[in-house]
Amino acid sequence: MQTTDSHLLYKTIRMTLEHRARSLPDTNATPEAIAATWRLMEAQLAPVIGARGLDVLFRRAQHQTVTTFPWLAASVDRGGSTGPLPSLMACLATQHAAAAAEAACALLSTFTELLATLIGESLTERLLAPVWAPPGPSPSEQETAS
Amino acid sequence: MNDKVTIRRLATGVPGLDAVLGGGLPEFSFNLIVGSPGSGKTTLAHQIMFALAAKDRPALFFTVLGEPPLKMLRYQQQFSFFDPRKVTESIRFVNLSDDVSTGNLDQVLARITKEVEASSPGLVFVDSFRSVMLEAGHQSRGEISLQQFIQQLGIHLSGWQATTFLVGEYSADGDPHPVFTVADGLLSLSQRVYRNSMVRQMQVLKMRGQPTRPGMQTFRISSAGIELFPSALVRDDTGAPHEAAGARRTKARLAMGVPGLDDMLGGGLPSGYSMLVAGPSGSGKTILATAFLAEGVRRGEPGIIVAFEQTPSQSRTRTIDDMVRAGQVGLINTRALDLSIDEIVQRLIDLIHRTKATRVVIDSLSGFELAVAPSFREDFRESLFRMVAVLSDLGVTVLMTSELEDRYTDLRFSPYGSAFLTDAIIVERYIEIDSRLRRVLAVVKVRGSAHSDELREFEITDEGMVIGKVVRDYEGLLAGRPTQTATANGVDRAGQR
Numbered sequence: 194m195q196t197t198d199s200h201l202l203y204k205t206i207r208m209t210l211e212h213r214a215r216s217l218p219d220t221n222a223t224p225e226a227i228a229a230t231w232r233l234m235e236a237q238l239a240p241v242i243g244a245r246g247l248d249v250l251f252r253r254a255q256h257q258t259v260t261t262f263p264w265l266a267a268s269v270d271r272g273g274s275t276g277p278l279p280s281l282m283a284c285l286a287t288q289h290a291a292a293a294a295e296a297a298c299a300l301l302s303t304f305t306e307l308l309a310t311l312i313g314e315s316l317t318e319r320l321l322a323p324v325w326a327p328p329g330p331s332p333s334e335q336e337t338a339s
Numbered sequence: 340m341n342d343k344v345t346i347r348r349l350a351t352g353v354p355g356l357d358a359v360l361g362g363g364l365p366e367f368s369f370n371l372i373v374g375s376p377g378s379g380k381t382t383l384a385h386q387i388m389f390a391l392a393a394k395d396r397p398a399l400f401f402t403v404l405g406e407p408p409l410k411m412l413r414y415q416q417q418f419s420f421f422d423p424r425k426v427t428e429s430i431r432f433v434n435l436s437d438d439v440s441t442g443n444l445d446q447v448l449a450r451i452t453k454e455v456e457a458s459s460p461g462l463v464f465v466d467s468f469r470s471v472m473l474e475a476g477h478q479s480r481g482e483i484s485l486q487q488f489i490q491q492l493g494i495h496l497s498g499w500q501a502t503t504f505l506v507g508e509y510s511a512d513g514d515p516h517p518v519f520t521v522a523d524g525l526l527s528l529s530q531r532v533y534r535n536s537m538v539r540q541m542q543v544l545k546m547r548g549q550p551t552r553p554g555m556q557t558f559r560i561s562s563a564g565i566e567l568f569p570s571a572l573v574r575d576d577t578g579a580p581h582e583a584a585g586a587r588r589t590k591a592r593l594a595m596g597v598p599g600l601d602d603m604l605g606g607g608l609p610s611g612y613s614m615l616v617a618g619p620s621g622s623g624k625t626i627l628a629t630a631f632l633a634e635g636v637r638r639g640e641p642g643i644i645v646a647f648e649q650t651p652s653q654s655r656t657r658t659i660d661d662m663v664r665a666g667q668v669g670l671i672n673t674r675a676l677d678l679s680i681d682e683i684v685q686r687l688i689d690l691i692h693r694t695k696a697t698r699v700v701i702d703s704l705s706g707f708e709l710a711v712a713p714s715f716r717e718d719f720r721e722s723l724f725r726m727v728a729v730l731s732d733l734g735v736t737v738l739m740t741s742e743l744e745d746r747y748t749d750l751r752f753s754p755y756g757s758a759f760l761t762d763a764i765i766v767e768r769y770i771e772i773d774s775r776l777r778r779v780l781a782v783v784k785v786r787g788s789a790h791s792d793e794l795r796e797f798e799i800t801d802e803g804m805v806i807g808k809v810v811r812d813y814e815g816l817l818a819g820r821p822t823q824t825a826t827a828n829g830v831d832r833a834g835q836r
Contacts, residue, residue: 243402243434246409312412315423322427 203302205325206230210294212326223290224282227297231278233324234301238308241320244276250311251277254304262296264288346548349502352390352420353383355567355685359541359556361549364524367500368547369493371468371519373509374528379539379560380506381411382418383528384464386564387504389420392429396461399454399501400432403439403467408432411466418564431458435465444488451492455499462502468518469507489518523547529555536712538679541567557679568681571722571729593698593736596634597627599806600765603782603791608763610697612786613727613737615760618767622778623799624740627765628700629658630803631738635698636667642698643669643690645683647706669694678710680722684729691733699735705742727760762786767797770816779810 213226239247252269255277259266268277268284281300285293309317348363357363364370364387372380384400392398402408412432415421426432438450455463468489489505496503505518519525525545531538540555558567592607601607608614616624632642644659662668669690671683690696701707708719715722730737739761764783769776778797782790794816796807813821 240434241432242408242412243436245436246407246434250409311409313416313423316412316416316426319423319427 199302199306202305203298206298206301206305207294209324209326210298223294224285227285227294228278228282230301230324231281234304234321235276235278237320237324242312248277250307251304254300254307255281257303257307258296258300261299265296265300348549349391351387353386353565353567355556355558355569356541356565358569359543359552359567360524360546361551364502365546365548367497367502368523369497369503369521370505370524370526371509371522372504372506372526372528375530376508378528378530379558379565380508380528381415381466382560383526383565384466384504384506385415386418386420388430388462388464389422389425391462391502392425394429396429397458398430398462398464399458399460400430400464400466401435401451401454402432403435403465408434417562419562420564431460444485448488448491448495452495455496455501459499460501462504463496464504464506466506467508468505469509486518486521489521493521519545531714533712533714536714538712538714557681559682568679568685570681571684571725593631593640594634594638595627596630596632596637597804597806599795600627600804603793603795603806604763604785605788605790608736608738609785609788610736611731611734612762613731613739613760614763614765615739615741616765616767617741617743618780619743619769622767622769623797623804624742624767625702626799626804627767628702628738628740632662632668632698632700633658636662640698641667641669641694641696642700643671643687643694643696644700644702645671645687645707646702647673647710669696673710678712679715680707680711680719680726683707684726688729688733691735697735699730699737701737701739703740703742724760768817770810770821772813772821779816780806 209230210223210226213229214222217225235247242250255265255269259269264287265284267287268281281297285297288296305317305321308321347366348357348360349366351357351360351364372383374380388398388400402411416423433454435447435450438447441447451463451465492505493503505522522545524547525543527542527544529540529542531540539558539560541558542555543551545551552569554570556567556569558565591610592601592604593610594601594607595604616627618624628644632644635642642662644663659668659670663670671686671690673683687699691699704723708716711719711722727737743766761784763785765780766783767778767780770779771777778799779794780797781792781794784790793809796810798805798807810816810821812824814824815821
């Protein structure tokens with residue numbers, strides 16, 4: 194997955210969330226998929242860049258995503274010790290599932306892009322590869338099919 | 340039956356380091372890399388890790404509070420040895436900040452032990468262990484002492500068959516830290532700044548079970564990482580021919596490429612000799628050196644010139660340029676002012692092996708001295724001796740030029756007292772005759788060989804150096820004030836031919 198292609202990155206994350214949501218019970222499927230995806234990202238990255246590095250990057254991504262989704266401002270955690278997930282989940286719960294999924298995709302895309310600007314695309318791809326859903330049909334194939 | 344343990348030595352992937360270590364890194368050794376901030380410790384650790392890590396020898400790199408991991412990964416990627424494909428495949432980074440911040444060394448040790456036992460790494464790095472110590476020192480909540488922590492870590496990692504490196508900002512000078520005694524290997528890195536030059540040096544203070552190269556070894560950090568220039572090793576002269584000299588050392592004499600000069604030298608310059616051509620500015624030293632290389636090219640004897648130009652536009656003689664462009668002569672040209680002689684010697688040796696050169700020109704020792712970092716200048720003479728000895732070992736024939744101010748009160752051949760280092764000496768001088776500046780040369784020395792004792796006039800023409808007749812009928816030439824002898828009937832003057 195190319196982190197330099199924002200569109201493709203967004204699409205991959207969206208597919209991952211949908212893939213994960215499908216394997217969950219209907220109720221709360223989307224928020225659970227978002228939480229599971231973030232936990233996986235955290236598990237992959239925290240040993241490498243440290244919990245503090247992860248936290249700073251996440252807050253920077255939130256800061257940037259808020260310009261498109263102002264309501265996400267409520268999710269900004271002011272230094273809690275439980276990590277950013279609980280306040281994010283609480284904030285997403287106030288929105289419709291579709292809007293929450295869209296904001297979560299944007300947030301995770303921004304986070305991944307930020308990471309790539311710091312440690313490079315190649316390393317980012319390697320570290321996060323286990324997070325993304327098994328590759329489905331590529332966007333071009335999908336377009337051809339439709 | 341040989342029941343002694345054989346220690347496998349690992350190639351570090353750092354050019355020059357294996358030679359300094361005495362053949363590589365002992366497998367399962369417990370090593371410390373110490374030095375001041377910015378001395379290249381993390382770069383060295385990463386370079387070794389990326390060289391050695393493989394699927395069957397995975398590496399664990401523990402990062403502690405020191406350099407933020409994000410920054411470390413960002414900057415280390417600038418080096419060509421950083422291969423992102425190895426990360427996750429054979430290299431795993433583990434951040435220990437949370438464990439270390441508790442100040443409980445038991446917890447840190449337990450975490451390291453757990454990670455090591457989970458993945459059985461062949462290589463373990465802790466960067467930096469000083470952060471571990473500082474945090475433990477501040478909080479002192481551990482059940483075990485620092486010394487015990489390091490000892491237990493060393494025992495555990497060796498027992499788990501891991502070659503280990505602890506990286507830390509420690510100085511190996513002064514009172515040795517207790518941790519130094521636990522280590523099997525101790526590599527100390529330093530950087531010395533003197534005026535405008537900065538010199539990086541590494542010293543292997545300890546490497547159990549193998550003879551390391553003593554003293555400070557200079558190194559550079561480039562986009563390819565660290566490259567070490569081991570100090571030239573001078574062999575004991577046992578009288579036996581050196582293997583390294585191989586086919587290069589023969590009893591032949593080399594033609595100098597200047598008509599008449601070979602006769603003056605007693606039949607050419609003996610192969611494997613080092614020659615010093617000394618003279619004042621503009622006297623024709625480089626032209627003589629060029630003729631020496633050009634003659635080699637004509638005879639199929641490859642050559643190398645080590646040049647020390649101070650401005651890029653200052654082109655060397657056309658012949659040298661042409662030969663270099665045609666690939667007939669190798670060129671080492673440097674204008675850096677922070678070299679060590681060992682670095683030049685290393686580059687020269689590499690080029691000699693690559694091009695199979697038999698003739699080497701160093702033009703000039705004066706430029707060389709200027710290019711050497713100020714902190715090495717006090718050792719210039721000693722280093723020059725080592726360089727000549729190493730080149731002699733290789734069996735190449737060396738011609739060095741040396742700028743020598745014309746002194747008419749004493750007869751000196753080299754400002755470095757290096758004349759005794761060389762096997763042959765040609766001296767060039769200016770003399771004044773009839774209000775004209777004329778050039779003369781003489782062969783001062785050819786070790787173990789008869790040679791001319793004449794003072795010969797010479798000219799520099801478009802074709803090169805032309806040696807004329809013996810300067811007769813004058814005396815006091817070397818004192819700079821020649822006078823005609825009573826029997827004089829003229830000199831073979833260039834302007835009157």
